[in-house]
Amino acid sequence: MDVSRGASHAEAAPSTGTTIVACTYKGGVVFGADGRVSIGNYIMNRASNKIAPLSDYIFLCRSGSAPDTQIISDNVRHYLHQASAESGEEPSVLMAANLVRLLNYNNKDHLVGAMLVVGWDKHAGGQLYGVPISGTLAKEKWAIDGSGSSYIWGYCDSEFKEDMTRAEAENWVKEALALAMTRDASSGGTIRMYTLDDAGVHYTYIPGDQVPQFMGDLPFPTGGPVGAVLGSAGREGGMVIG
């Protein structure tokens, strides 16, 4: 028993088994991520920051391999800084997304990073680009990624509306994250959320005890399937030994 436990710790790489959610709204973009980093089933960090700044108004939401996405974000931040120094302007979100995409595509044999590039620039306002593993680039109105995203496609499809207000968009991101964190074991901990509009960057941190809950008050557990088999006879008045 101990041998197999030790093996899973030693061999598993740290992964941001994660949920990242982003959407555009009338006036900007809202995006957020959970805070869990796990090695196997051990939660190594329960309040990590999976949103990396690439420039003042461009951010990268990271999911997949933790070290791979950190290296990608460091590299792209460096290139963007050089580019904006040469041009004298704030970098564009499309340039940032393309740089991330090129790294993913040209190193597809080695890198496992599924990311969202989100930002605001003066050419096109708030924008969101999905950059999944292997190097696709897709401009989207809303995007989700990470292991937890599997559980919220239905929610996101049915609840997303064009031209939401800022409050509606923030609520959509927060609820989507909370729903995924409830079902996905490798997402959880905290929610970090950013809103970008023409006024600037607004950051919200939601600690674990303030994350929306959906389970309500549950009845006292009877013992699951086994309890149902062994306990029901007693309730119906039949003989139960033990």
Add this chain to the structure above:
Amino acid sequence: MSIFSYNGAAIVAMAGKECVAIGSDLRFGVQMQTITCDTPKVFKIHDKLYLGLSGLLTDAQTLHQKLMFRHNLYKLREERDMKPSTFGHMLSNALYERRFGPYFAAPVVAGLEPDGTPFLCGMDTIGAIETAKDFMITGTSPESLYGMCESMWRPDMEPDELFETVAQCLMSGFDRDALAGWGAVIHVITKDKVISRTLKTRMD
């Protein structure tokens, strides 16, 4: 992925002053997907004996059913409940019978002997039994649970204090485990009653 971390569990049992407490998390999941949060892993055998089973849930359920069967037969023949120490050794023997094709479950037995003294024991998957006077744990994050129990356990705790200690050790232990949590249930066994409580915990 290890067969023992396919479902996930966290179980803590502690001894107090003429009482024992045993608790488990409530998550039922398949690898990283959580399916329900109303599945306890501690089962009652009789009023003074509870069994916690971690590991592969199908084996935990089957083992529980087999042990209930054996205890029911024992009750018919002996006309009394089985002592916890006897039950522990019976379980150890039952597990070793399957030495080369084992049940992928690790049990913790908690109960009160007929004279009122607490009994705690734990086993590995093939029945190597160890008794303890203080606490016994099993699950997918044993290091977290051991750390909490070693620092928080004290001898001769009264039932209410024992409940608080088991609750804190269990919750803080499984909050660092991705595969356990989503609620908890704790049973405190004293000589005249059993108090069972659920805990409201983080649901992530």
